Amino acid sequence: MSIPALPAASFSPLYQQIKTMILASLQAAEWLPGTSIPSEIDLAARYLVSQGTVRKAIDELAAENLLVRRQGKGTFVATHQEDAWQYRFLRLEPDSGEKFQLFNRFLACEQLKPSSQVAELLKLKAGDAVIRIDRIQSFKGKPIVFEEIWLSATRFKGLTLDKLNAWLGPMYAFYESQYATHMVRAEEQIKAVNADQELAGHLELPVGQALLLVDRVAFTYGNKPVEIRHARYNTSQQHYVNQLN
Amino acid sequence: MSIPALPAASFSPLYQQIKTMILASLQAAEWLPGTSIPSEIDLAARYLVSQGTVRKAIDELAAENLLVRRQGKGTFVATHQEDAWQYRFLRLEPDSGEKFQLFNRFLACEQLKPSSQVAELLKLKAGDAVIRIDRIQSFKGKPIVFEEIWLSATRFKGLTLDKLNAWLGPMYAFYESQYATHMVRAEEQIKAVNADQELAGHLELPVGQALLLVDRVAFTYGNKPVEIRHARYNTSQQHYVNQLN
DNA sequence: CAGTGGTCTAGACCACTTC
DNA sequence: AAGTGGTCTAGACCACTGC
16 A cells, blocks of 8 residues: 655765765866875865775776876876877877877868757757867878867867967867866767868878778766867778777 | 895785686686676685775776676676677677667688788697688678688687588677687777778679778687687778777 | 675775975 | 875675575
């Protein structure tokens, strides 16, 4: 006769709640990329839990590459502005095994109305504008990558071709230092396509040549999509690598 | 005047040693894929450490997908023979988002002398033979994947085209149940290539069409390379997905 | 109900970094 | 020497599964 109990508000362990609070602080920019967060003991006092519980929360955030632990020094907010992390999301590498040194050339940087597809992927509100960037990356003087990049015009207000050309180094370090936007993860979809006339021109190869098409959506804290890339790789002298676990 | 201390035998935490021992048991097939390993308490008694230490060792093995924890039931050796894991290494999916149901057709299964490249990748001894398999995978009647597969002829002794054709389901489940070989991880290198006459025939598309070339080396316990794949995907209606973290 | 993994605590001690 | 993260322990209790 009794009313069956509703499915209990699903159990959430303490360390998950701590994790959420740390995430909130990251998202609120309370601790900035490259800086250290409070020690485990301090956080334990702040959240009124034991050090072990804070530890487990940080462990998971470190496993997700949001934080970086350094024994003896502290725990740091992950940043793309460090040598080891500069090309964390770059999966292309030369067949020869040598080190990649890519040279950037930006062709365009324009504000425009997004296509419906771009607007949807970036979760824009109706009327929001976007910035489209075209760039070519070269290795040893040969153009290897041609890509179009879309960004929200409000988040990246004032971005110009000149600012891009003045920057040396990876895009994601640029976003971080100039627009307080740290990239946390990305999703890629890959296809093979034949080069059309325009691509053939940009990449200096014959029309019809097979190219790797890589579509990427990159996210910042809170799973917010912030950047779209539509890239074509010349894979004659290099390849895309992937680990399956 | 004293001799400087040699770099101390690098510190190895207890849980790492436990992890190594568990790994050894997996490699020795003491516990088989799909079966449960002893409880944490039992293992703690066996290795004379606390439950927490065993726990940390198992945590890492679970993170590497070698073990699977199931609350209330136990900890199990990962297996490819389970629905959820059937296509753990398949990164291709239809653009439409619908479920992939691939149909296998094996064209060949022959024993031969390996090329030097294959021998090297599989770390074969001089004189060891290999088995080469050709297969086509189709979706909705359309051929999507053509691939050549190389296996060590000693590990996969007696493998024939008939046995392959009698098997329904994923290759890795086949290896596991018929040859006691569980795949742990794989490395892929991806390029875009133009279809030649032979590929165009197999995949029913025009010569020159861009295809995804996926080269894979798959490993079993102890980082032992066991299988090589050289696959071409038609990506006109499907794409390769990847997560960057 | 017993047995499993999962959480949380408190405390001791170790390894690494910096001063 | 002090402060940080890293390891290890012992014990209590919770959540889930299956008998």
